[in-house]
Structure formats: C-alpha cells, structure tokens
Amino acid sequence: MAYEIGTATDYKDLLAKLKTFVTTNAALVAAGQQWTVMRHTAPASGDHELILRGPGLAGADQIYVGIKTEAVSNGGRNWQLNGFTGYDSPASFEAQPGGLAANLPRLLLLDAGMPYWFFANGRRIIVVARASTTYQIAYLGFIMPYGPPAGLPYPMFVGGCACTASVWSDSLLRSNAPFFCARNDAPSSSIRPTSSSGYFMTAGWKCLIEKQYYYNNWYANFELFVLPHSGLVTTSTGYKMLALLRPNVDNSFPLIPMTLCASGTARNVYGEFDGMFGLPGIGVAAEDIVTISGQNFLVFSGGALTGRNNFVAIRMD
Template sequence: MATEFGTATNHQNLVERLVQFLTANPDLVAAGQAYEKVFDNTLPASGTAIAVRQVTLRAPGLGGTDSIFMGIQSYGDTALDYYNVRLMGGTAFNPGAIPPGGDYWTAFANYSPRVQLLAWNQPMPYWFFANGRRFWIVVKVSTIYESAGAGFILPPCPPSQYPYPLAVVGSYRGDVATRWSDVSDRHRGISSPYERSCYLRDPAGRWLGFTVDGGAANESDYNNRTLLPLGCGRYAGSSDTVVKQLRDSFGKFPLKALSFVTRETEGRRNLGDFDGAFYVPTLNSGAEDVIVEDGVDHVVFQTAWRSGNPWLYAIRKD
C-alpha cells in the first residue's frame, strides 16, 4: 500500500522516519491504514549508553478494524560502538504497567521476544514498505543490508480459526547487543532467520521461534519449526539443493513464499506465509534490482553481507 525510500542520518533518525512513515504516509492515510502511535517515550542516556527511544504503534489492519500492537526501540552504546533497532509485538499495550524508568516491553500483553536490526550512527539508505497489517524495513549499513519486519502473516484459514497471526523477524536475535559488522552465522535476514531472530504467535497463543538452519546454536525446540523454502533441507535431507538451483526464465523470476511450518506432536502444520516478502533465486539477480511480477515491482535485497546463492529475497512495493 505504501513505500518510502530515503536516507536516514543515524539509527535514531531511522526510527523517527519509520514512525512518521507508518503514522502519516499519505497512501496509508487515504486507505484508512495509517498506524496509531499509542506510546512514545525516551529513557535518558546513562554513561556510554545513549538515550533509548521506545515507541508503540497500533496497526488497524486492511479494513481498519484490527488492533495489531508492535513496538520499535532504538538503543546503543558509544563505547561499544553499536546503534541498533529492536522490534517486538503483543496483543495489547498498557503503558500504566511500565515501572518508573523501566523498559516498555513489559507493558505488552502476551509479548513476543525481541528481534533486532543492526544499524549505526552514520547516514544509511533505507527502504520502507507497509500496509495496514505489517511493515518491512531494509537499511544499507556500509555494504551490509539489514532487514526486519513485524505484523500479521497470511494464514491458510479464516480469522476465526487464527485471530492474531503476529510475527516479528530481524537480522539478529534481540537479546544480544551486537555491532553491524558481526560476521557470525547468526547475522542473517528475513528470508533466512537463525536462532531467536524470528517468532510467530500460533493459533494457541504461543510464541514459536523459527529458523532455516540446524546449527548447534539453535535450541532443541527449533528442531521442529522452519521457514520455507530455505529451511526445507531440515526436513528432507539434501532437498534444499533443488531450491538453490532455481534461476530466472526469460527474465521472469520465481518468487517463493516464505512459509512457516511446524512438525510437532499434532503433525505437520503450515501456519501461513509472510505478507509481501519472498525468496528469490540469486542467478541473474542482485541487491536493489527490481523484479516485476503481475505488474507489481518487487525490490531485491541481499542477506547482510552475503550476496551469493541462496541469499536474496524480494519485497513487494504495495
């Protein structure tokens, strides 16, 4: 429904621009899909820790009748040289539950774990994409592409069966303060999340973590949850090699849905797909390319510093 591309002066300005985009973008306003800012507070700087801004937004959904609560938080440390943005979500928000000088995340009802995007305190290009039920953000930090998003996914069932399909995903787990230059395997993106960087609230109200990797860093309860298509090898041996061989055909690229799948005691379940974000083959495509599908532009990005196979994804320009 709405896009904005520009350059933020630093991570704090990035948050300000994102909040302004979600609450005041003319396309969102005209469609009745602008977000409402229900909380905005800044905790003062202390020592080398810079001021922490905490914003809670309520998204109205596509029809204006939903209440989707999402949080955005900027934080950083001048001595350790990190300047990051956290995302989270919940089913409601009560600012009266915040202790004096405390972190606002405890004011969310049924709150998710936090995920984050690793930014910095210098100018960085950004790409915002949003509709009334979810938003995506990508920033270019030096040569690194950071990505994150929050909002409702697209479940394969009516809302009566899955009333609050909220997901949060980032480039890195939200409980560790990390610099953007980190080159560990945990530093990923929205199409290839690792441990503690992608969560979905399931129909039973549980926050489930999803990953595409079976590495030792993942907790045991991740073994039965994955994000397709890159996570398919976790369920079927080497079948991920087929996905990695996909390429364009006469200039057309297969956009593969990013699907949440669990394999637990109740059997295998497809919980739904990310809205507006897709895996795209690497062959003959690269970061910031534009793919046209059904007459709609999709912008291609790489995963952090990784530009080879299979590290590309595309986000639809609504």
C-alpha cells in the same frame, strides 16, 4: 501497500522517519490503514521507544508492535523488535502485554547515514536499511494466515536480522542472519530459546530455526521455518531449494511466496509473509527492481548473507 525510499542520518533518525511514514503516508491514510502512535519517547540521550497500533486492512484489527533503540558497548547501534497483544501505558517496553520479555530480534544499524526502504499496510510493516554492506530487514505485524480467522486470530510475527546485541560487522552468522534464514543456539525446545531472529505468536512465542535438518533430532525439536529459504533439505550440506533454481526461460524470475511452516509433532503451514517472496540469487543484485506481470519488486539480500539462497523480493505498490 505504501512504500518510501530515503536516507536516515542514524538509527534514531530512522525510527523517527518510520513513525512519520506509517502515521502520515498519503496512501495509508487514503485507505484508512495508517498506524496510531501509542508511545514515542525520544530523549536527547538514551534509548528511543516507539509502540504502534495497526488497524488491519479494514479497520477491524488492533495490531501492536514496538521498536526500541539500543547502544551497546561493542559499538552496535541497533533496533530491538517486539510484538504485543495490547498496550499498557505504565508498563515498560519489555513488560507490554503478550510481548517478548527478553532475547528480542534486532536490526544491526549505524550511528551514521543509512539508505532505507519502508513498506506498510494496515496489517504489517517491513523495514529495510543498508548498514554498510549489510541489508537489515524487519517484518512486524500479521502474516497472511491460511484457514479461517478462528484458527489464528492474532497471527503476529516479529522478525529481524540478528538475535543478540551485536554489531553489523559481526562475522558470526548466528548473530547476523535474517529471520528467513534464522540462526539460534540449538535449545532443546522451540519455545523461548536463548536467541532467534524471528518469533511467531501461536500458543505463546515460538522461534524460527537455523535450517531444517532432516537427518537428526533437530527435525523433531525445532518447529518453525520459512520456505523457500529453509527446509526441503536433500543433502547434509544442503538447504539448496533457492540455490538450485535459475531464472525462467524468458529471463524473468520465479518468485515463491515466503511461507511460515512448522515441522515435527506440530506439522503445519501457517501462512504467507505479506508482500515478501524468495527468488534465486542468480543474475540479480540487492536493490534491483524486477518486474513480473507489470508488478515491481525490490530485491535485497538478508543481513550479512549474500548466497544464492538468501535473497528476497518485496512487492512495491
């Protein structure tokens, strides 16, 4: 997995830098895992669009993801995130094959300078950008599925840190939370909700839930969540799995693979987010590097959330 650390001048420059990274990074090119640009529009005024095709790890896949910039009246300068099953040149961003037509996950960014961290291989792209005091995190591409390819032939996941056209400073956490602690507006079905910061493609798009309750009917109605950040609730004020963990006795950190799960009538464990791990937010801060068995991991908190249960570690290769 290749990575890059830098600073962008604004949200549109961040998109241009991501394009350059995933198409020309030396490590990606050497491995035959560089992405192909299917569309890149960058007008002097108006929104920019980027649609990419990833080759997978062995050059045998065609993985389509897209990003579109967004300027909203409340001052938000954002990215809209999408995933597709193919590419149709005449079609609009929202009308690409298999894509989300509305209610797209977002990153809430700035029309100003932002430090960034990019991580990529041929299967997926991870973006982290520091927008003021928040860490905006995106995952675009395939998860690592459990089971044979026939079970999940196109394990596409699209996740960001927001579910509405908002601004980074929005205090409503439903609108400013990462996909691994996803918020939504409690629709009656997990399929095509009003809004969610994360979606997985399995027999259509399904959303991630806010938290995994065990004591009311949300358990049956909502299906997808991410362990260890959601799920395994023990009290009505809970979601305490990571919050209750501590560093190991040797002061190293327990890293738990972030795993996409389903509850209710569709109980399942779909697979892992490639290179992303949960860890307890105790004795660690965003942008720290922790080393486990000689491997380095960059630590971030998600979106506007900074609690013990809201930290991730991303593998640096």
